Amino acid sequence: MKFLAxxxxxxxxxxxxxxxxxxxxxxxxxxxxFMFNPLTQSKLAPHARDPLDVKRxxxxxxxxxxxxxxxxxxxxxxxxxxxxxxxxxxxxxxEVAFAVIRKEEINEGFLVTGLLFPLILPPGLPxxxxxxxxxxxxxxxKEIFGGTGRNLFNPAxxxxxxxxxxxxxxxxxxxxxxxxxxxxxxxxxxxxxxDAVSQATPLYDAAAEIPKFAPLSDLFYGNVLGCAGETxxxxxxxxxxxxLIFGVASWRTVIPLLVGFxxxxxxxxxxxxxxxxxxxxxxxxxxGAFFMATDxxxxxxxxxxxxxxxxxxxxxxxxxxxxxPLFEGMMxxxxxxxxxxxxxxxxxxxxxxxGLRNEK
Amino acid sequence: MKPRGGYNVNLIGGPSGVVEKLSPPEKLxxxxxxxxxxxxxxxxxxGDSVSSGQTLAVDPEAFSVPLLAPCGGTAGLxxxxxxxxxxxxxxxxxxAPDPELPTHVPYDSGQAAEKRRKLxxxxxxxxxxxxxxxxxxxxxxxxxxxxxxxxxxEPFVARGSAIxxxxxxxxxxxxxxxxxxLEYQAIHLVLPNVKLExxxxxxxxxxxxxxxxxxxxxxxxxxxFDNQTLLARHLGLFTEGDETVWFIPAAGVxxxxxxxxxxxxxxxxxxxxxxxxxxxxxxxxxxxxxPIDKIIAGxxxxxxxxxxxxxxILTGTQITEDQAGIDxxxxxxxxxxxxTVREMxxxxxxxxxxxxxxxxxxxxxxxxxxxxxxxxxxxxRRPCVACGQCVTVCxxxxxxxxxxxxxxxxxxEQAQRLRTDLCAECGLCSYICPSKIDLYDELVxxxxxxxxxxxxxxxxxxxxxxxxxxxxDVA
Ligand code: SF4
Ligand code: SF4
Numbered sequence: 001m002k003f004l005a006x007x008x009x010x011x012x013x014x015x016x017x018x019x020x021x022x023x024x025x026x027x028x029x030x031x032x033x034f035m036f037n038p039l040t041q042s043k044l045a046p047h048a049r050d051p052l053d054v055k056r057x058x059x060x061x062x063x064x065x066x067x068x069x070x071x072x073x074x075x076x077x078x079x080x081x082x083x084x085x086x087x088x089x090x091x092x093x094x095e096v097a098f099a100v101i102r103k104e105e106i107n108e109g110f111l112v113t114g115l116l117f118p119l120i121l122p123p124g125l126p127x128x129x130x131x132x133x134x135x136x137x138x139x140x141x142k143e144i145f146g147g148t149g150r151n152l153f154n155p156a157x158x159x160x161x162x163x164x165x166x167x168x169x170x171x172x173x174x175x176x177x178x179x180x181x182x183x184x185x186x187x188x189x190x191x192x193x194x195d196a197v198s199q200a201t202p203l204y205d206a207a208a209e210i211p212k213f214a215p216l217s218d219l220f221y222g223n224v225l226g227c228a229g230e231t232x233x234x235x236x237x238x239x240x241x242x243x244l245i246f247g248v249a250s251w252r253t254v255i256p257l258l259v260g261f262x263x264x265x266x267x268x269x270x271x272x273x274x275x276x277x278x279x280x281x282x283x284x285x286x287x288g289a290f291f292m293a294t295d296x297x298x299x300x301x302x303x304x305x306x307x308x309x310x311x312x313x314x315x316x317x318x319x320x321x322x323x324x325p326l327f328e329g330m331m332x333x334x335x336x337x338x339x340x341x342x343x344x345x346x347x348x349x350x351x352x353x354x355g356l357r358n359e360k
Numbered sequence: 361m362k363p364r365g366g367y368n369v370n371l372i373g374g375p376s377g378v379v380e381k382l383s384p385p386e387k388l389x390x391x392x393x394x395x396x397x398x399x400x401x402x403x404x405x406x407g408d409s410v411s412s413g414q415t416l417a418v419d420p421e422a423f424s425v426p427l428l429a430p431c432g433g434t435a436g437l438x439x440x441x442x443x444x445x446x447x448x449x450x451x452x453x454x455x456a457p458d459p460e461l462p463t464h465v466p467y468d469s470g471q472a473a474e475k476r477r478k479l480x481x482x483x484x485x486x487x488x489x490x491x492x493x494x495x496x497x498x499x500x501x502x503x504x505x506x507x508x509x510x511x512x513x514e515p516f517v518a519r520g521s522a523i524x525x526x527x528x529x530x531x532x533x534x535x536x537x538x539x540x541x542l543e544y545q546a547i548h549l550v551l552p553n554v555k556l557e558x559x560x561x562x563x564x565x566x567x568x569x570x571x572x573x574x575x576x577x578x579x580x581x582x583x584x585f586d587n588q589t590l591l592a593r594h595l596g597l598f599t600e601g602d603e604t605v606w607f608i609p610a611a612g613v614x615x616x617x618x619x620x621x622x623x624x625x626x627x628x629x630x631x632x633x634x635x636x637x638x639x640x641x642x643x644x645x646x647x648x649x650x651p652i653d654k655i656i657a658g659x660x661x662x663x664x665x666x667x668x669x670x671x672x673i674l675t676g677t678q679i680t681e682d683q684a685g686i687d688x689x690x691x692x693x694x695x696x697x698x699x700t701v702r703e704m705x706x707x708x709x710x711x712x713x714x715x716x717x718x719x720x721x722x723x724x725x726x727x728x729x730x731x732x733x734x735x736x737x738x739x740x741r742r743p744c745v746a747c748g749q750c751v752t753v754c755x756x757x758x759x760x761x762x763x764x765x766x767x768x769x770x771x772x773e774q775a776q777r778l779r780t781d782l783c784a785e786c787g788l789c790s791y792i793c794p795s796k797i798d799l800y801d802e803l804v805x806x807x808x809x810x811x812x813x814x815x816x817x818x819x820x821x822x823x824x825x826x827x828x829x830x831x832x833d834v835a
Contacts, residue, residue, distance in 0.1 A: 005702065033740060036702035040737040044801045046674040046791040047667060047696055048371065051714035051721065053739020055707040057747065057794045060720050105740060149743030149795075247719045250748070296746040301761055303748070349762060349778070356757065356779045359361060359593065360601030 026099035067235035076123035077185030090131035109148030119229025124174035240290030249294035260314030288330035302348035388649030389685035430627035430647035487612025514672030516634035534613035553578035584786035632692035674787035
């Protein structure tokens with residue numbers, strides 16, 4: 001430990017102002033602060049502060065993503081590893097580049113995007129596409145708005161949307177048959193060319209009106225074709241509930257979303273309860289509901305706004321899934337929700353202000 | 361308005377109930393300004409010899425509240441910037457309390473003006489503040505209600521119990537004097553809602569007395585519900601928007617008694633000396649101007665790497681070289697450690713020992729416990745991640761994050777529309793913000809700017825109607 005600290009101390013002057021690598025200061029600072037708590041002090045009152053910081057806040061999301069990341073390794077093999085690494089590296093490069101240009105700190109929000117992104121991709125996608133997608137997502141979804149905290153859209157979804165629109169064919173043909181048994185595909189590296197199947201995902205068949213394609217239990221455990229981290233409802237619910245307990249995801253978004261989706265689905269498909277449950281478990285709904293829609297930056301900041309926003313996304317998802325030729329509705333629904341978030345906030349802030357008018 | 365938000369920061373090293381009276385120092389260094397007062401009009405010259413209780417300076421902006429000499433001696437004006445130094449001290453000890461003094465004073469409202477003048481001259485009036493602005497109240501004004509509080513919750517300022525214990529008779533007499541200044545207005549006496557001997561003693565002494573019109577307010581012991589603005593709001597005393605509510609802490613009521621019953625100047629304060637690095641945290645009775653280095657000498661567990669805060673950790677101000685002695689508004693000194701050790705992978709730890717407002721640490725599973733907080737920021741400054749914690753914790757019911765967003769883009773009108781003026785200045789939003797944004801400081805500054813640059817909000821009916829229309833359109 002001492003050795004590491006000394007090493008960092010020794011390297012520091014190189015990255016300070018006037019040092020030969022001063023341009024890379026944000027990178028050095030990020031690594032430095034990642035390893036050791038900085039000694040920064042409060043300058044103004046309050047003189048002491050709560051232990052929660054953005055690093056911790058974001059790592060709670062990573063912890064909650066562990067179950068479904070593990071599930072993706074189990075079902076689709078350790079091809080997930082390079083996917084995640086490529087996503088981190090390519091996205092990280094954009095993040096660092098912008099931090100250097102803007103002379104700002106590197107933001108931890110990227111740690112979440114980097115992991116979430118591969119989880120919403122077909123597991124057999126070529127790695128270069130993962131790289132292109134995440135770079136586009138971070139660049140267009142976040143950096144051009146000014147970085148984490150100022151972005152309008154969820155960067156991971158922007159990246160995926162981009163891939164879907166530009167490389168729709170590849171996206172639709174990169175599924176991997178999930179592994180089973182004790183070890184799933186844990187020992188294998190599924191090669192796209194060999195293992196990829198371009199057959200229907202569960203939701204695709206839903207659109208083709210063969211809804212009972214996959215048995216409910218398979219959907220629940222995740223033993224179906226689909227995006228890497230989206231298949232296992234069990235893992236997603238586990239992580240999602242954790243995230244709700246940590247208070248990082250707001251139940252004010254999740255619950256209206258799930259209820260809105262359920263109600264709309266019942267309205268559209270009739271009383272077939274099994275089908276409704278099937279729709280809950282299939283596709284990106286749960287991952288979107290717990291991890292994407294709840295992204296605090298791109299959702300409304302008012303509590304009431306979160307309700308409306310959640311319900312809006314839920315209803316829109318059901319509508320897109322059942323009433324349009326698109327078979328997956330979550331992504332577009334959330335992006336639409338993101339777009340409306342500031343307007344929803346405006347309304348609820350106006351209501352909030354009105355609620356305060358009697359306080360003099 | 362119902363109480364909402366709030367949070368108790370549990371810091372170890374709370375002051376015990378002991379009140380130690382310090383012996384007179386060699387010299388006094390009396391600061392010429394404190395949080396709300398600026399004694400800019402000097403009444404003595406350099407080298408003058410002054411007597412105990414003499415007016416050294418007054419604050420012309422605050423109804424000429426005087427700065428009184430706690431002891432006689434030679435005044436030095438140029439010895440120390442911003443201070444009056446008194447040397448060759450001659451401090452007459454307070455005579456022992458007269459056992460003959462009655463517990464109650466007769467009701468006499470005839471001399472209200474005379475009494476107010478006396479309170480001002482003897483230094484007791486500076487305790488009376490306007491609950492809306494926290495500034496000294498107008499001694500000639502008429503309040504619509506008065507709040508007297510025996511509860512101080514911020515870690516760590518002098519506790520109400522330490523101030524009142526042993527002075528219950530003084531407190532009750534002070535309340536009676538206060539009542540005689542008023543006409544019909546109610547006095548709201550704020551007591552802790554937990555069963556405390558002190559509260560019961562006060563109640564007993566008061567109940568024996570018929571003409572004192574008090575309404576007792578049991579207070580939920582959660583910071584910052586003891587805040588004067590919030591108290592006035594919770595009690596429903598602000599409904600018109602132009603009422604004046606007086607707020608007087610227990611120490612002020614005791615000062616009333618000292619000034620009006622004993623005719624003595626109020627020049628000493630009971631302060632706390634507390635915090636994680638104080639050996640035996642306690643209360644101290646000190647004259648104003650007592651040198652701070654003398655107070656803390658030998659009482660800390662470490663001499664280096666400490667920060668001394670004037671007041672509590674949430675709203676106090678750091679004591680720097682600019683302040684050498686206790687000021688006239690000081691309610692406590694809190695001493696914190698400054699961090700020196702960098703913890704490896706600190707953000708990855710489970711956090712059993714880190715108490716947090718959020719639920720992101722395993723300490724959530726434990727009962728509340730005291731923590732050794734240092735002055736560490738515990739994280740790095742980041743843009744707002746919209747976690748919403750500041751909205752949850754804010755006792756004033758405003759949205760610090762939304763206001764921050766507008767202030768960031770310098771839209772002062774929007775900040776005004778979001779009711780920055782309601783901020784009770786408790787500091788909790790800054791305390792809990794994971795992005796370490798100095799919301800409290802921003803809001804306090806914005807409040808001042810709004811009052812100066814924009815004046816009172818324009819509340820035109822058309823505007824409201826337009827707003828409503830707009831809302832409907834959007835919905
Ligand atoms: S906005 Fe004001 S009242 Fe609300 S938490 Fe912050 S300092 Fe306290
Ligand atoms: S606590 Fe800080 S990060 Fe969270 S919403 Fe408020 S300002 Fe933003």
